[in-house]
Amino acid sequence: MKKNITCLNNCYGCGVCVKACPTKIISLKETSDGFYAPIIQEQDKCIDCGLCLRICAFNHDAVAQDNTSTDSYAAWSNTPTVREHCSSGGIGFEIGRWAIDNGYKSVGVRYNPQKNRAEHYIASTVEDYMPSVGSKYIPSYTADAFDKINLKEKYLVTGTPCQIDSFRRLIRQHRKEDNFILLDFFCHGVPSLLLWDKYSAELKEKIGNISYASWRNKSTGWHDSWAINADSTDGSNPSEWSDFYDLMTDERKHTYNSRMSAGDLFYRFFFGHYCLNMCCHKSCKYKMESSAADIRIGDLWGNKYKLDDAGVNVALAFTARGKQVLANIQKSCTLVPEPLAVSTEGQMSRCAPMPTIREKVISQLRSNKTLNEINSGLIFRYNLRFLPARIINKIKRTL
Ligand SMILES: Cc1cc2nc3c(=O)[nH]c(=O)nc-3n(C[C@H](O)[C@H](O)[C@H](O)COP(=O)(O)OP(=O)(O)OC[C@H]3O[C@@H](n4cnc5c(N)ncnc54)[C@H](O)[C@@H]3O)c2cc1C
Ligand code: SF4
Ligand code: SF4
Structure with a gap:
């Protein structure tokens, strides 16, 4: 048997191998458990080059990390609408906006209502980048967007730490790291798409075809922002980036609004860890400062900012490039230097524990x-x- 990516089980499903394969025989498919995994239908076309295994983060014990020292901040956007509509302080969006304004394309994750999936996509304008706003708490399909990235051009690439670790290996392999800024976030884990399919099917019975879905909403404050919002009306096209938020959120009817604090079932399953990806329990090596990105962001939930209900990011810069980017966004953002003990307080330091009923829950999600x-x-x-x-x-x- 050829030694290629299909030798691995329960990998991250990051999809970078699809881009790496010179014979283009790898594709990313949904598994029966509701996660993504690479498959090869024509094994005989594999030339045994080993590239897919070389760039695969799951196949290496160490993280493709460069950091010698970490700069640590509490941070938020100075633009109130950005801060209001992003998941925490809006730093993810501000970095993407800065990158586009400075000759990069920004690769983020949007919700695709036709497919009812989260997907990576490439944005060339700030308007294009707006659907990336907000965390989508389901696995993102990366393969199409990653495949379209031209390694000779400049990009900001955002994603989960495991996606970014493989992506770092790919651009290192091609000696193209200088063209890229990589951004990841503190990552709790991703739940099965089976959960989202069941949840959204039940939702569809209530509101009709879903045209908009969001996983975070600050209408009752950042600390109570875990809420599924959905709408079945068509959104208009925003004319300016600053109009976007109102069109995507406030002016929509929000026919459905279900908060974790009021017992929302999507969050009950997600935060109960009942159907997370197996690799999030067994093989995540990306907690705290462990990252292959230039910058890591997250929610700063610690004591010092507990009274702030508008949203505060933790932002860590690991590389010279990351530090430069954070210096560059100072015009549009507030960055307060904080010791790591303050900025990372409350983050998970190890993999999510796996409930013994995980397999049964996944099987019942299929029923x-x-x-x-x-x-x-x-x-x-x-x-x-x-x-x-x-x-x-x-x-x-x-x-
Ligand atoms: C699955 C998941 C788990 C997370 N777990 C934690 C955690 O344990 N602790 C913590 O502090 N923060 C966690 N975050 C990050 C947090 O929810 C915010 O995304 C982060 O604080 C950035 O918010 P923002 O206001 O700066 O920017 P926003 O503009 O709201 O940034 C959102 C960014 O996340 C990217 N993104 C959204 N959904 C996905 C996805 N499914 N896959 C890959 N990239 C995606 C977008 O492209 C965008 O760059 C998690 C995010 C996700 C998607
Ligand atoms: S070993 Fe090479 S040819 Fe075979 S699947 Fe991996 S990248 Fe493709
Ligand atoms: S918890 Fe770890 S393995 Fe799971 S999606 Fe996040 S970075 Fe990847």
């Missing part, structure tokens, strides 16, 4: 059961066993 039935049956019974320990802990705390 006809509703999310409510899975939650009030399998998940409820699973959590019952922790009840005595929880009660004892509560009594101990009270005493």
Whole structure:
């Protein structure tokens, strides 16, 4: 058997191998568990060059990291509409905007309502980059966008840390790192697309075909911003970047608005870790400062900014290039130097623990059961066993 990417199991599904393969025989497909994985239909066309395995982050123990020292900030956009509509402080969008204004194309993730999927795409204008605003808490399909990237041109590429680690290896392999700025974020994990399919199918029964979906919304404050918002009306095209947010959010009817704090089931499954990708439990080597990116961003949830309800980013620059980019966005953003203990407070330092019912949950997500039935049956019974320990802990705390 040829030694290629199909030798690996439960990989990150980052899709960079699709671009790397000189014979173009790799494609990225959805697995029956609802994640992406590379497949090769014509194994006989593989020339055994080993490139896919060389650039695959899952196939290496170490992270393709360059950082010698880390600059650490609390940060936010100075433009109120940007800060209002981005997931945390809007620094992700501001870096993309700066990159486009300075001759780069920006590669981000948008929600595609026709496919009901999150996908990477290439933006050449700030208007094009707007749909990247906001975290989409499902795996993103990267292959088409990555394949279109011309390594001889300049790009900002954003993505999960595992996607960015493979991408770093690819551009290093081609000696094209100088053309790229790489940005990742602190990453909790990605839930199965089966969860999103079931959730959005139930949603469709309530509001009709979904034309807009967002996973974060600050209408009741940043600290309560985990909310699925969806709409079935057509969005108009924004004429200017600053109009975009209103057209994409406020002026839409938001026929549906379901918050985690009010028991939203998508978030119950996501944050309960009931159906995360296996690699997020077993093979994530990207916690805290472990990154192949130039810059890492995230939500700054720590004590120091706990009263700020507009949204604050943590922004870490690892490389000279990353440090330069953060220096360059100072005109449009506030960056407050903070020790790592402050900026990374509350971030996960290890992989998400895997509940023993993960396989059963995934199997029930494939069945006809509703999310409510899975939650009030399998998940409820699973959590019952922790009840005595929880009660004892509560009594101990009270005493
Ligand atoms: C799956 C996932 C898990 C996360 N886990 C954590 C965490 O544990 N701790 C933490 O502090 N922050 C986490 N984040 C990041 C956080 O939600 C915000 O995206 C981050 O703080 C940037 O917000 P912003 O306001 O700067 O920018 P925004 O402009 O809102 O930035 C969003 C950025 O994320 C990218 N993006 C959105 N969805 C995806 C996706 N599915 N795959 C790849 N890239 C995507 C967009 O291209 C854009 O660059 C996670 C994000 C995702 C998508
Ligand atoms: S070994 Fe080379 S030819 Fe074979 S799948 Fe990997 S990249 Fe393609
Ligand atoms: S938790 Fe780790 S393995 Fe999972 S998507 Fe995020 S970076 Fe990749």
